[in-house]
Amino acid sequence: MELIADIMLVAGALGAGFYCFVLSRRLSKFTDLEKGVGGAVAVLSAQVDDLTRTLTSAQDSAGESSRSLEELTERAEDAARRLELLVASMHDLPNTPNPEDETVEPIFRRRSRS
Incomplete structure (x- = not known):
């Protein structure tokens, strides 16, 4: 019975070691x-x-x-x-007419012919 327990213990240790190895490789790739x-x-x-x-x-x-x-x-x-x-x-300024606005009408005068 002790032999079977020792074999199981060694197998578990080898499986844990393999798992740690795989995990280590993945972790090194992860943190590259x-x-x-x-x-x-x-x-x-x-x-x-x-x-x-x-x-x-x-x-x-x-x-x-x-x-x-x-x-x-x-x-x-x-x-x-x-x-x-x-x-x-x-x-406040007074309203002054703009001289340009006033239209100057021409004055026509007739001259006599004398």
Whole structure:
């Protein structure tokens, strides 16, 4: 009976050893930096770094554009206020006829033949 138990124990140990060997080979392929998931993780990490730099650059550009737009808006509002004042001051001017609007009719005179 002890012989059968020892044979079963050795067979189990050999099976566990073979399983560990196969698992080790699969795991080494899985974590390979060129072909496996390790490579994919490395590529994704590099892409995340690139996207972070691009996003930072885009945020800086958007901030500059926003500041420029705010300055232009302020200038436009100032110009609009000045134009409103000029239009309001035009109402205070007296109405003068425009000399170009008056039509001058020609005067015809006859001369005598004497």
